[in-house]
Amino acid sequence: MKLQAAGKSSKWFVYQKIVIVFILFLLPLISMNIWLNYKGMSITKHAILNSSLAGASFYSKQLDKEMFFIRNLQLQLLNDKDLQKLSFRGSMLENYEEVELIDQVRDRLSTLMVSSEYVVSTGVYVEAVGKTISTASGVTNTPNGEMKLISSLMKEKPKPSFYRSGNRIFLIETENNGGIWSYIEISRPKLLEALKEIAKLYPESEVLLGNKELGTVLTTANKMKESNEVLYLTEDKSMHDPNAPEMKKINGVSYFIVQNDVSSLHLSLLMYVNENEITRPLSQFITWFYTLFIIAIIVMVLYSFSVNLMIHRPLSKLVKAFHMIETDNLNIMIDSKTKDEFHYVFNSFNNMTRKLKNSIEENYEQKIALQHSQLKQLQSQINPHFLYNSFFNIYMMCKVGDSDSAAELSQKLGSYYQYITRSGADEVPFYKEYRHALDYCDIQCIRFSNRIAYEYEGISGVPPSISVPRLIIQPIVENVFEHAFEDGMMEGMIYISTDYREGRLRVTVEDNGNLATDEVVEHLREKLVMDSKYIEKTGLINVNNRLQLKYGLGSGVFISRSEYGGLKVELIIMDQKEGA
Template sequence: MKLLTARKMSKGFVYKKIVIVFIAFLIPLISMNIWVNYKGMSLTKNAILDSSLAGASFYSKQLDKEMYFIRNLQLQFLSDKDLQKLSFRGSMLENYERVALIDQVRDRLTTLLISSDYVINAGVYVSALGKTISSMKGVTNTPNEEFRLISSMMSTTPKPSFYRDGDRIFFIETENNGGTISYIEISKPKLLEALNQIATLYKESEVLLGNSNLGSIMSTAMDNQESEAISDLIDDQSVRNSINPVIKQLHGTSYFIIQNDVGSMDLSLIMYVNQREITRTLSQFITWFYTLFGIAIVIMVLYSFSLSLLIHRPLSKLVKAFHMIETDNLNIVIESKTKDEFHYLFHSFNRMAFNLKRSIEENYEQKIALQHSQLKQLQSQINPHFLYNSFFNIYMMCKVGDSENAAELSQKLGSYYQYITRSGSDEVPLYKEYRHALDYCEIQCIRFSNRIRYEYDEIPDESNTISVPRLMIQPIVENVFEHAFEDGTVEGVVYIRANCHNGVVRIIVEDNGNLLTTKDIEVLREKLAMDSKQMEKTGLINVNNRLQLKYGAESGLFVSRSQYGGLKVELVIMNKNENEEA
């Protein structure tokens, strides 16, 4: 029988161990590569974010400084001595002097207007004159449109850092208990221009100016709702208290949010950038990383397949061959198409299987011959006292005229000796072996003048198809008559029963004798359990050895205390293989 492939693969413990070791060594390298890549990407991303944070911070500080500068000029203007003189003495001054002071104030307002690109109008209301002086409108009497606008905004409480009227933004300061009101209008287009300059740091970035109370004052975004939603995030402590960019989700999109305070206006300058814009330059590295990771997986698969082809399959073939030898199939040859170490192993295995087969054949023939010899020896060891006593019993029955019992005993005795001396097969049907044991019991009961009797169960019909070695049961029954009732027991009983189930044969012989001690049973059990090659091959031990030699260690004789007080001997034949073949 040639073994070309291992149809039923072994569990592959060696193969699995090699693959696991390879993966165990490869995983740290892959893990280190993953860590280095992610660490590098993290550092690069942080560097980009730091750059954007620095740019946004720079522009927001410039804007804040510009607003502080304008407010400081406004405060200095309120302290101007010409304006103070007009405020306190305007109604008492001569007309010439009043006009001269007004012109000087207008010059100061013009200076304030040209001091910053963010200022589009600067003016002052002087209650003592009842006039407003403006760089845009000139000198006008009150009430006028500009005064009404400023007055309406000043009614806002509490006082804000700046005032709004629609899209117009004003800085308003008062002096002399409201007798002097300075106002400066800030250019919204200029503010938007500054915000757009910050937004040019990234393509997908927007900048807004606002706070949690006022919302978005102005924004570079076309979608005002988005700006309002971003401004609401200012209330989030993680955004408000963070000096670093934070990541927030808005409508399913992740944004990096950078916040800088514009203290001069009590606002926050917020730049938010789509995360994809920040990580776009890193995406190619991520693609290469996953490509390399996929290549590593492919390498592991190819390595595993190579191990399976070069090591696992030949090893599985060898394991399969050993499994077949365990089932006593020695007609096996492993073919090898390679010239590697497995070729030597396969050749050595084939040679071993051949030598093992030849050795088993030689030993088997010797063992069969030994069994025949032991059987003949057992047949020759018939107790002569049994034959003498049986003839004596027949003689006495004839003397007293009991011809019926004499005839029955003669018939049983003839049948008994015909069975044990018959040549031929060493195996007989189970029911014949059982019947022979019952004939022996019948003879012994007649010999012992009916002070001993036996009870038995009929053997099941299944026994008609089961063959067992000859003289298996009779030696057990003989042991009972020789040892259980030698004290002259009256009303001794031998119990015999048999059953067959799923190929397992059980013959149970029990007695009600009282001579056997528990220690005697233990000694007998130990003798049956030990290797008895050097022991005498007769009696119970001989039967036990023959059963185990033929049917395996699970078969044999098993002794214990009988429920009737004497010895219980259970003969077990594990005949499963033969039953399955049948």
């Protein structure tokens, strides 16, 4: 049966109704859109300001959290048992024990310094031993320059949230009635760099950090005077909502000012933006709006004449053809007289109907159902003995005090069962499937008390875009553990490698077991070539059937003798995308 293009008709098609309705509403829409344009400008302006508020608030909270984090680490340092021991016992310590405690404290100080990019140096003064321990100057007897500097800063009353010495910023805390001083120098360049990141939110914006008592502590502006003026203009918080931007004039220029508190330092973070930078893009919007509106009308008129000839008629043929497909009539062909894109669509439709008919006749639907059921069956095969034995191994490790091995086995076991039980797509990236198989090897090697080991190669040569069916490598490795080393050999070895060349992915699993006789190898080969309907759907055979169904000839599982003396299993996938 062949369909011819639809001729002239008196019916009103959807595309014609759309064009007519558009024209009828065009004139009132012009006036409405003018009003919406001005309304939209106002909304956009507020949205931009709210965006600036959100951006500045985010960065200020990040900075505040970082300072809180550093302060918490400093307080934890003061309660460190080694530091407390050094302070309480002091001169009663033997030289060796004193040196050991000082080294422990130095390690803790080094850890604190690398915990944040804002920390320049950190140190402690221990009165009982008369020494300062610092990441900057090491272990030094007192009095010294570092102690004198900190001592002079601590005289400031009342105690501030932080201390300043010239351009240097310190966080200082004490413990044991002044027997221990902890001091951390904060990087002024890093703080300024953080402010500059906030200033990048808008052109011609500046950011400052300060308060009424201290004035401007840090600012991205070139002129400190301008920053001080902005700071004093925003001190009266009762005059505005602190969670919303406000507009102030400075030297005749209007600025939108966003204020956030950095409570860890008892400072305010202010970002001020020139109003013209926000409104300039919006002022150009009106001209462009009218220009584009007129162009849209012209394009719509031309489009309405061309859409019927170029799209509607051939599309009508395709719709009719699909209606016939819905009636289960697959004996249909669409005739095309043009050489445009619809010619390709019509030919593709014809090929589709022909292939669909052939596929149905060849029980294609049954094969897809079989493939899906096999995947779900394999995924549900969670071996209870494997789980029980693993828990027993964890129990025995805990009994003997091997907490590290127990923790490692628990982590690997959790990762293993999370992977095989979670729902989701039937296909996963190859590297995840490969990592899952290695997790299984780790678990088994721990369970077998390390009398079995494995070696593997990386997958650097495999394209990261390749996806494979879930659970195709682990059954092969599981087969090795269950059958290759049944005689209890003490030096079992498994070798896992990957190779990708010209669209073919190969995963090789070999062992040095001595149980795979030539008869066993030949028997496995025969089972792999048997029809999938008459054999058990587990292990190597299940993987072979799934790969052949999905990727066609050339893919599957192949058995041979390994050069290490045991069995060699090769899993091959022909990458259809690469071949295309």
